[in-house]
Amino acid sequence: MKDAKHQEPAGKAGKWTIPGYGLLQGLFVSGRNMVESYYKKERCPVIQYPEEKADISPNFRNFPFLCYDGDRPETGLRCTACGICEKECPPQCIYIVMDRDENGKAKKRPKVFDIDISVCMNCGICAEVCPFDSIYMDGQYEMATDDRFEKLVLGLDRLAKSTDYHMQLRPKEATAVMEKRKAAEEKKKAAAAARAAKAKAAAEKKAKEAKEQAEKNADDAKGGTE
Amino acid sequence: MNPIAISLTASAILFALGLFAVLSRRNAILVLVGIELMLNAANLNFIAFWRWGGADAALSGPLFVLFSIAIAAAEAAVGLAIILMAFRHTRSNDLNRLDSLHG
Amino acid sequence: MMLGNVEFEMAWLAPEQWPRLPQHLVEWLVALCGLPEWLVSIAGWFTSAGVVVGVFMGLFALLSLIERKTLARVQNRYGPNRAGWFGILQPVADGIKMLTKEDIVPAKADWLLHLLGPVLIVIPSILALGVIPYGQDWVPVPLELGLVFFFAVGAMTEIAVFVAGWASGSKFPMLGAMRAISQMVSYELPLIISALAVVMMSGTLSLPEIVESQGGYTLGFLPQWNLFTPWGLSAGVVFFIACIAEANRCPFDLPEGESEIVAGHMTEYSGFKYALFFIGEYLGLFAISALGITLFLGGWQSPLPIFDFLPSWLWFFAKLAVVIFIFLWIRATFPRVRIDQLMRFAWLCLIPIALLSLPTAAIWHYANKANNDIVAWIATMPLVLIPWVVLTVLFNRRLSPATTRTYHFAE
């Protein structure tokens, strides 16, 4: 580090000041602010909230919601109840119970998905870590209620929102996700087709083998009886 | 009873009360309170005599009171300053403790 | 027993007489009822006092709103604008809130003195308002000793602040009370001395006569107010600064310095007692500004002869509004001074300047007797300017203004 020092006066006026000059300067600034606040929006940037609302940035995030495809949240929910968000959530405000059938087999669907938004700190990590494009951050902020347990613990019914909602809220992100999912779907379809073809081939092969085996067995039996 | 007798009686009682306070109090500042009472008893007499004691074109009664008030103010200022000085030395304003000449 | 007999006069309806109209009407009505003369005059006194108290309580309510709005505007906000049209009902809402709050008396407090404190603060302010000449014909109590009465009554405020602070039985109020007492005692001196210059020049202690002595115009348009003379300028500036301190306004609001000692002597008060402090503070502000207007700004005199047709009391209140606005403006701008600076400022700066204004006034008086304005100005201006020169030198020596400190830059 070089110690190249040079001096620079901080103010603009001369060396000596008359006592009171600084006070008058202050009065001038505050007086100008007062007068200009009557006609310059910049000098009175107050937004009178319930009547007017500020423009919220489309990137604004508040509380999470769950995305579902199609019309019905019961069927279209993307969430597979994998629990990654539950694990990563810093304040641990997510609570998930996997849906299971009678045999105890996982259905890859949440039975309970609760987010306590009085604990949630809007960090967005759940949305970031979700591998299934299921959880996103909402932009709604007028959520004040008078009941901490009934109304601030959001269940599946209030968390689930359609992809249209997501599209409306954050078109850019939603489109990207849509395209990604579509691509993945197609890939999956292709993969499924390939797998089907493969399975078919395998089945054919198996059938063929079985046939051969049967023939062989028959031959053996034949030979045995001979 | 006429007014002058009333005010003189009041003034006498005020003076006696002041004396009582001066003698019985041990807090130096409260002794000053007693002194103020006594001074006021005297002032009250001056005004009463001026008011009911016959024509007094020279206004000597009120003027005396004026000077007396000024002196009382001076006395209070100096007295309290001395008490504060003593208090700084002894950490107390109990007159019984102020019995030695050196601090 | 003499019966009261008051005739109705059309002169009562002149704008100049409006503030006294209620008094006249009450006297007239009481006399109509055939009541004795002494009762008529008592009714008149009460109405007259009621008008003053009513006007200033109304102004208090208005000021509490205007202050918040002005401060808000300086700070680029709107201020209260929800209660009623432009927030006009905000004082009412505040009053309701204050009245319905719980009145808390701390356990260690001396309850009687705790109650007396706020009451004692309001009384002297109202009493002091009684002797001010608001208009040519509107002097509630035309006292010969008006000025002395004003200061004698004002002395009560100090005791009241002490009572409030001490009776709370807590530390911040105690500190606030100590600050308040030392501040008020120190600033009473420059206040009285600068008022003394005016008394010297007008030769009377009666406030209406002081106002009348400032009548007339130089060259036909320049009002002969005391402020526009050299001695009046220096005394007036000192009086204004001391006024701010006496009224405990920013930048001298140390007794209630909220960032240091919470709320000073008002810390342990709540509810209506707390509101009483505000009433007392604002009425005191009105009283002391009214006195300043009376002494230096020509009271109810109009600034230009062509405006003489407006009623005189209107001019008084216009001046009051301007002075109060300056108070607000200062409050919105300045930080608070420290206690030792406050005392030093009073004793080393204000009192010398105030004392200097007395000889200045004397010189002005004798020079003016010779009827020579120019000589008077030349003779007195040096005396007015000396303190500022000395102040400039001292200030620049003691403290380094923003412009003279040097800052280095390291790469």
Next chain:
Amino acid sequence: MIPLLILTPAILLAAIGAAWKARPVHAALLLALCLSLVGCLYVAMGAHFIGLVQFSVYVGAVAILIVFSLLITRPSDDDEEKVRRMKTGMPALACSLPLLVMLGFTMFKQSALLEAPADEPAMSLKVLGEILFTDYAPAVLAMAVLLTAVMIGAALFAREPSKKPEPPSDS
């Protein structure tokens, strides 16, 4: 007459409190009340100027000074004061009661005092001022010198030994 009858008992009650109350601040405040009532009495007697001066000097300055020094010195507890009063109260009473009796005796012996009161003398401020600065001018001057000396002396007496450390010298 009526103000006199109302005010004198009040003055005496306040004075009793000032002389008797154990709590120093109460005593000082009662003194302020007593003195302001005396001021009111002066006004009622017709000495308006003196009354107002009494008010502003005693209430505005002396009482405040006393109260302020009480705050600074923070006096000992009330109990202590009470205990001591038993020791000092009786001698004090023994001194002040005879004085009171003596004063009363001399007063009522002067039968001239018990005659009808004179008319109210006029007191004009102008006359007061003129007398003050002509006949009493030496006294006024002496008073001015005294007060100046007192102001300077009290300021010197009460000056706090400077405690603020020098700002650290840093090169």
Next chain:
Amino acid sequence: MISDPLLQQSSPVLEEGSDDDQLLRVSLGPQHPSTHGVFRMNVELDGETVVRLKPVFGYLHRNHEKIAEGQTYLSSMPFTDRLDYICPLTNNWAYAHAVEKLAGIEVPERAEYMRVITAELTRLINHTAFAGFFLGDMGAWGSALMYAFREREKILDLFEDLTGARMMSNFMRFGGCRNDLPDGWLERCRALVDNYEPFLDEMEMFLLGNEILIARTQDVGQLPKETLINGGITGPMLRAAGVAYDIRKVDPYGIYDRFDFKMPLGEKGDCYDRLMIRFLEMRESLKILKQAIKDIPEGDFIAPKAKIRGFKPPVGEAYGRIEGPKGELGFYLVSDGTPQPYRYRVRPPSFVNLTLLEEMCVGLDIADVVIILGSVDIVLGEVDR
């Protein structure tokens, strides 16, 4: 003589000495208008002069460090926002910097520029708000604070657009930033930076020449350089005393070595210098911002290899420090190879700068204590963690 049992209990110093009966013991805080939150000072006053002062911390303790040791590395990121809640982005950066050092992650060029821009904007926010709070402590009726907040809101609007939140940004990631700059963001930022100089001029006109402010702040709260260095003081408070120590200069992190900026140094180190230094630093920040906005390249905003899920740094330890607006902000991390840090420690500038409070205050007035505390520029979220 001590009537408050809590006071007695929490500071044993108060009991010693018999002639201290006359001292007035006042507890400034935890509920007090000017302690910047829930800070408490047990002050002993002689009249109004401070004889002793004992700070009491911990009213806002949230167990940040221990919580972080039970969580994944990523999960601690949003908690760092809440340390110094005036400037969350520098906190993010300091933490990300430490983790990157621990795991040896390279940060792409564009992300570095984004970090510099956000950090310097944060410095503007902090110093502007400081001027407002400082004047508030001095008893000015909030005008300076409102002007400061008026400008701060504009920067917060930018942050909201960029990070999604006005204050709790949670923006940096290990190896970059969470998302790219939105469209048109740089233009808005440039406009803001250009409009900031006039605001600074106005503020300086409003404050710096004010005689009352000068009388209140000059020669108040100054300490010798050696004491400051021994006390570990960093940031504007140290530079105000004339010590050239700025981590951006002495231990350049990120890409700070590319920018042309200077380090303003004060003379005396009193409260006035501290205010002044912050104003000068804001001008330097504007210089950095102008260069960064001009030079920012296209590219990745996060290293392609950076892992969001299942991040496990190798075994080791690292101390990452940056020049936060309040001083040296450091994070010390020890990794045992698991997804959670083994040890997580914050070096908060507010806390360290506060340690010399008593030395600065003794012998001054109670009113000075308040402005000295203000001039240290603390945020209780960071002091108590």
